[in-house]
Structure formats: C-alpha cells, structure tokens
Amino acid sequence: MKFILGTKEQMTEYFKENGDVVPVTLISAGPTVVTQVKTKSTDGYDAVQIGFGSKNAKNVGKAQKGHFKDLGNFKFVREFRPDQDITCKVGDTFTVADLFAVGDKVVVSGTSKGKGFQGVVKRHGFGGGPRTHGQKHSEREPGSIGGGLRTRVPKGMRMAGRMGSDRITQKNLEVVFIDPEQNLILIKGAVPGVRGSLVEIMKK
Numbered sequence: 001m002k003f004i005l006g007t008k009e010q011m012t013e014y015f016k017e018n019g020d021v022v023p024v025t026l027i028s029a030g031p032t033v034v035t036q037v038k039t040k041s042t043d044g045y046d047a048v049q050i051g052f053g054s055k056n057a058k059n060v061g062k063a064q065k066g067h068f069k070d071l072g073n074f075k076f077v078r079e080f081r082p083d084q085d086i087t088c089k090v091g092d093t094f095t096v097a098d099l100f101a102v103g104d105k106v107v108v109s110g111t112s113k114g115k116g117f118q119g120v121v122k123r124h125g126f127g128g129g130p131r132t133h134g135q136k137h138s139e140r141e142p143g144s145i146g147g148g149l150r151t152r153v154p155k156g157m158r159m160a161g162r163m164g165s166d167r168i169t170q171k172n173l174e175v176v177f178i179d180p181e182q183n184l185i186l187i188k189g190a191v192p193g194v195r196g197s198l199v200e201i202m203k204k
Contacts, residue, residue, distance in 0.1 A: 002099040002203040003080040004029050005052035008193045024176050024186040029096040034088050049079040097180035104175045109200045110193035114165035124158045168192035
C-alpha cells in the first residue's frame with residue numbers, strides 16, 4: 001500500500017499532449033517521514049506512522065518532541081496499515097514521485113467544507129412548501145414531522161442542523177501529472193476539503 005499526506009492547493013485544468021483538457025486538483029504532497037513503525041508484538045497491530053509539514057518548535061509539545069526526536073517538528077501525523085510486510089524503518093523519507101506515477105488510480109480522503117447550521121432545503125434537498133395558495137412565511141420549512149400516529153420524533157428524521165465537516169473519501173481518482181521538484185501532484189476531479197486542508201492519498 002502506498003500512502004502519502006498533502007495539502008489541497010486549488011482546482012485548475014490540465015491540457016494533455018493530445019489536446020484534451022481535464023479538470024484537476026493541485027495537491028502539495030510530501031515529503032513524508034516515517035516517525036514510528038508499529039508491530040503486533042509491541043502495539044497489537046502492524047502500522048506505519050508518518051509525519052508531514054513543518055511546525056514552529058515552540059508550538060510542539062514535549063511529548064511530541066520526545067517522540068519525533070531529531071526527525072523534525074511535524075504539523076500532521078497519521079498512520080496507515082499496510083497490506084504487506086513492513087519494509088520501511090524510522091527516519092525513511094518518501095516523496096510523491098517515489099510512491100506514485102501518472103495513470104495510477106488513488107483514493108483521496110479529507111474533511112469536507114463546514115457550512116454551519118443549515119436548513120432542510122440546503123442540507124437534504126427538500127422542496128419546501130408551495131409558493132401560493134395562502135403561503136406566507138414557510139417557503140423553506142420542513143413541513144410536518146409527526147404524521148399523526150406517534151408522539152415522538154423517530155430517529156434519523158431529516159431536519160435542520162450542522163452541515164459539512166465530515167470525513168469524505170473519493171475513490172478511483174486518476175493521477176494526471178507529477179512534479180517531483182516541487183512535490184506537486186495533479187489528480188483528476190475534485191477532492192474534499194478547503195484550500196490548505198490535509199488530504200490523504202492512498203493507492204492499494
């Protein structure tokens with residue numbers, strides 16, 4: 001399993017050699033450093049922990065400094081469980097060009113945009129009430145939620161509430177271009193998150 005961390009930069013378009021234009025998302029991925037290798041004998045499961053991004057040393061806790069040692073002050077730390085035997089060791093550095101190639105199919109995970117408290121029309125796509133026949137102030141209201149047969153609101157009832165800020169995973173996205181010098185990767189289509197948010201790119 002190939003796994004790397006990056007930050008979403010922006011969406012743009014990329015022109016292929018045959019003249020085709022495709023919508024892509026620009027991601028600044030890596031380099032990532034292996035900070036810990038977990039095994040079944042010591043931790044109960046096999047996993048690789050990696051660090052990405054730089055952070056001001058004064059904002060790093062003492063526990064993290066002791067854990068990272070002289071590897072660096074990382075802004076993001078994530079771990080993944082490989083499907084095969086772990087061959088890397090603490091201190092190994094991986095770049096986006098080392099792990100991925102043009103044409104690879106990847107899975108991208110991130111946190112979607114937070115939209116705050118929203119009504120049912122925006123959150124669930126409700127149609128609202130009629131615009132005539134005595135209608136006055138309830139064009140975007142949810143309508144009845146009782147049904148007349150129960151005295152409670154059943155679980156799972158779609159109502160207004162907080163929207164966004166969910167973990168979203170997009171599968172079968174294609175790698176269109178890789179810039180090894182600037183650690184940039186172009187992925188076809190849209191990926192979740194706002195500009196500057198953390199994304200996880202994985203190829204199984």
